[in-house]
Amino acid sequence: MTQKILAADDNSLLINRLKSSLEQDGYEVTVAASGAEALELAQKNWYDLVITDAVLKGMADFELCERIREFSDVPVIILSERNKPMDKIMGFDYGADDYVSKPYNTRELKIRIRKVLKRYRKDYGNRPESDRIIVAGRLTLDKDSRTATVDHRKIDLTVKEYQLLKELASRPGKIFTRNALIFKIWGTEFSGDEKTLDVHIRRLRNKIETDPSHPQMIRTKWGVGYYFSTK
Template identity: 40%
Template structure:
């Protein structure tokens, strides 16, 4: 059974969310602060994390950073903050999605299931011996889930890895924003469109020699993005 870690210092919200997820056949473990969240994460190895931003002892952003040092588990940030900068920060530190409170449980459940479906797909692909892709100095191995740039291994969470893989599969072709959202986030994605831009920015910071002047992962104005096959 799929295990979800719910982290929130508001007991009513935490318990209600845990109850609803349990009713939808998920195993739920909880934590009320950042330190406890990391301890529970390490002991329970959950399949997905629902992580509040404002937490005692250790903030949600710090928890996310710590998890991302060793794990690509899907993370959805939950926050009462609705500004664009807060969403961008949440995504830039490694979160896969960001939901603003108050939210509908139906919307949250849809995003949880979408992320878990993507994780299962990657797990299935990992059991198949797929050939590594090489474009310029970037090498992506779908089987081992490893990316190297100029021979150096670059850690990547699930969303970034999938996005880079999709772009490299279509090297030299323009991929529209709609095509990318449908493939990586699922058709009918209802989250913030800035999510894609932030993930592109993170990818550039990892694979481009000069991220502010991209030569591999380029923007095609008015359409989308293209991975340039040098």
């Protein structure tokens, strides 16, 4: 399976040169020219790795890495001209898996990419199945591949749909308030309409329920919120 990389840098020449080089090695690379664009892509799509400059337009230093860590454990490699020891310490504190100084040697960077991806796969592969698989009634979630199946039928989910379903299915019977789910999935800085949650719930029901108009898995507790039922 082709491994997908998100690469973010304000320097379009540099990042597109890196994209071309990585694609020659068989990676599928998406580039972003700003912090906001990179964050939106990371929230909406699955990536095996994120490569980012420490400083991106529209964000504070290391902010992209910090924001990604709010919803994903995808490996992150920081590329930066900030090469003081304290800069590197900050990068790792914000959640980076590796820190590469600019200007970098492309061959060395590719070796680091392979090592980070290998280490990530190994760490996840060594976990017991109970840590990797969620079984809730007819639903099965694989946290490694981020896939969902209902009665052994694969369900295609967006990032937010998967996160929402995982949150609910991880604790069957627990009633989540609307605010609690919004906080868990969209974070403290969510400024959209609360109906966003209802839209995602409706889409999930259309995908996993036998009769979405009479849901048996994602249930509503009127006046409170939602819960997952295995009955």
